Amino acid sequence: MTEATATFGVRRHGSATVVDIEGDVTAGSEDVLMTAYDAAGDVSTIVLNFSDLAYMNSGGIGLLVTLLVRANRRSQQLMAYGLSDHYRQIFELTRLDEAVGIHDSEQAALSAAGAR
Amino acid sequence: MDNSDDKPADNATAELAAGRDATYWAKAVSRLNVSNVPEGAINLNVTGKRLAGPIQGFGKMWQKTYQVHLPRDRVSATDLIATWKQHFPDFWPEGNFFYAPLTGIEPGEVALLNMTLPGRMKLSTGVMVLYADEESFTLMTPQGHMFAGWITFSATERDDMTVAQAQVLMRASDPIFELGLTLGGHRQENRFWSQTLSAVAAHFGVSADVDTQVVCVDKRRQWSRWSNVWHSSAVRSTGYMLASPLRAAREMTRRDQPAK
Numbered sequence: 001m002t003e004a005t006a007t008f009g010v011r012r013h014g015s016a017t018v019v020d021i022e023g024d025v026t027a028g029s030e031d032v033l034m035t036a037y038d039a040a041g042d043v044s045t046i047v048l049n050f051s052d053l054a055y056m057n058s059g060g061i062g063l064l065v066t067l068l069v070r071a072n073r074r075s076q077q078l079m080a081y082g083l084s085d086h087y088r089q090i091f092e093l094t095r096l097d098e099a100v101g102i103h104d105s106e107q108a109a110l111s112a113a114g115a116r
Numbered sequence: 117m118d119n120s121d122d123k124p125a126d127n128a129t130a131e132l133a134a135g136r137d138a139t140y141w142a143k144a145v146s147r148l149n150v151s152n153v154p155e156g157a158i159n160l161n162v163t164g165k166r167l168a169g170p171i172q173g174f175g176k177m178w179q180k181t182y183q184v185h186l187p188r189d190r191v192s193a194t195d196l197i198a199t200w201k202q203h204f205p206d207f208w209p210e211g212n213f214f215y216a217p218l219t220g221i222e223p224g225e226v227a228l229l230n231m232t233l234p235g236r237m238k239l240s241t242g243v244m245v246l247y248a249d250e251e252s253f254t255l256m257t258p259q260g261h262m263f264a265g266w267i268t269f270s271a272t273e274r275d276d277m278t279v280a281q282a283q284v285l286m287r288a289s290d291p292i293f294e295l296g297l298t299l300g301g302h303r304q305e306n307r308f309w310s311q312t313l314s315a316v317a318a319h320f321g322v323s324a325d326v327d328t329q330v331v332c333v334d335k336r337r338q339w340s341r342w343s344n345v346w347h348s349s350a351v352r353s354t355g356y357m358l359a360s361p362l363r364a365a366r367e368m369t370r371r372d373q374p375a376k
Contacts, residue, residue, distance in 0.1 A: 027268075027283075055133045057140065058247035058254035058268055062285050065170050069177060069334045086137045089144040094246070094256070094266075099171045 005029070006053075008036035016045040016113045018106060022052040027059030030066075037067060045113035046071055049106065051082030061094055068099055077101065079109045140249045142224035148244060148258050150226050157215040157228045160356055161349040162242035165258035173264030173287025174341040175294035177334035180284040180306070183327045184313040185277045191320045193271035193278050194250045200269055200280070200316060201253060207315040209308055223248050227255075233296075233350070238357060241349040257286075260347035262296075264289045280316050282309050287338070290345040294337065306330070 006023035017040035025033075040046055048064075071078045079101040083091065091097040103109040147166055153159045170177050186196070200207070201221040205214040211232040217225035223245050231239045241262070243255040252270035257263055265286025272279050284305075288294035293301070310326040317324050345351070 027270075054129065055136055057249065057252065058266065059252070059270075062266070062268065062283075065285060066179070066333055068171070073334075084137075086134075086141070090141060093142060093144050093167065095167065095169045095172055 006032065008032055010036050010039045012041065012043070013047075013110055015043055016047055016110055017041060017043045018047045018049055018110075020049045020052065022054075024054050025056040025060035025063065027057075027063065029060065030063055033063055033067065034070075037070065042074070043076065045077050045079060047106065047109045047113065048078070048080045048100075049082050050080060050084075050087060053082070053084075053087070056087065056090075061090065061096065064096060064100070068096075077113065079103060079113060081105055081109045136249070140223060140247055142244060142246050145224070145244075148226050148242065150228065150242070152218055153228065154215040154218075157213070158230055158238075158240040158356070159228055160240035161260045161347070161352050162226060162228060162240075162258055165260060165347065167244060167246075167256050168259045168261065168264040168289065168344075169256065170265040170285050170287050172259075172341065172344070174290050174338055174344055175288030175297065176332055176337060177287045178284065178302075179331045179333050180286075180309070181327075181329040181331075182282045182306075182309045182313050183329075184280050184317045184322075184324050186280065186317055186320055186322045186324065188273055188276050188278045190322060191278055193273045196271040196278055196280055196316070196320070197251055197253065197269070199319065200271075201248070203319070207312050207319070209311045209315075212308075217245075221245055221248055221253050237350070237354065239349055239353045240356070241353075257289075259289070259344070260349040260352065261289060262293045262301075262349070263287065264344070280313060282313060284309070285333070287334075290348055291342055292345055292348060292350060296350075302330070 006021060006025045006029045009020035011018045019036050068078050081103040083102060101112060103112060147164050148162055150159050150163050204221060205216055208214055213230040215228040217227055219225055225245045226242055228242045233239050243257055246256040246266060247254040252268055254266050254268040256266040263286035267282060267284045270281050288297050306328055310328060313326045
């Protein structure tokens with residue numbers, strides 16, 4: 001459960017940074033996720049791309065909450081796209097969707113962020 | 117280069133992930149429902165409530181981690197979690213009752229909690245099993261619970277040890293509970309989970325110290341959430357207790373009336 005099994009790539013798009021998530025996101029992903037967040041830089045929006053997410057457990061959801069706190073502290077908004085129907089439901093169940101803007105595509109997320 | 121050989125492997129991985137999704141996570145619910153109320157349990161402040169995570173809470177956000185180390189030759193991580201799920205209420209400190217669902221700790225099941233707070237105050241609330249696999253399970257709180265958040269119980273194997281862990285991610289739900297946490301509630305909660313983990317270790321014949329790590333994830337209070345107090349299980353449980361003589365009198369009157 002503590003082993004990192006996800007990778008996080010970082011791409012800059014104007015005032016937003018897209019973080020490409022690949023693999024299994026668990027509590028063990030904390031260090032790599034926070035490193036990616038630090039690499040995202042001083043942007044107004046962080047967009048999480050879940051298109052290549054294989055799996056996420058409750059520890060992974062907890063990580064997203066702590067990421068949200070860090071982003072809020074820096075007045076950044078957090079957005080997501082590429083979520084499967086299942087993980088959209090998990091975001092609703094955990095009420096993460098009330099704080100993370102969920103979009104259908106990268107273009108939609110970047111447009112909402114005003115980064116395109 | 118032909119990558120066609122990779123496709124069956126990719127499909128198998130996707131199927132495995134989809135299987136885990138369906139098996140381990142609770143299904144979406146808008147409001148909680150308690151299907152069976154165990155004998156002796158008070159079903160208050162749960163039915164009809166929404167779940168509330170750390171984002172919906174009022175107070176500072178805390179991550180509290182409690183760990184105990186057991187020799188791996190005594191118990192494996194999966195066996196420890198299986199036992200913890202099966203005997204979950206037995207490991208709780210005296211005076212607090214966890215009424216597990218009849219089907220056990222399974223995703224989507226709701227458990228009732230009847231707890232004793234300082235001043236002998238009784239508090240009735242509940243939790244929903246948000247997630248459960250072979251090495252961990254997570255309970256999430258409803259509106260009105262002391263905390264808005266979740267607690268994950270897990271076990272991992274490191275070298276020759278099995279590490280049992282409880283990790284809470286939460287905010288106090290409302291200003292009253294926030295005040296309570298400041299006035300000794302944190303200490304009481306730390307003692308509660310420390311005793312619980314000691315009981316888990318003792319079940320496997322191990323006497324070991326519990327490591328506690330407390331991190332304030334967010335120092336800010338969410339003042340826009342002050343109105344959560346409307347759902348407060350403390351206020352509603354107290355009201356329920358105060359009204360119990362009236363309920364008893366009404367019940368007696370009803371019994372004394374001749375049947376028509």
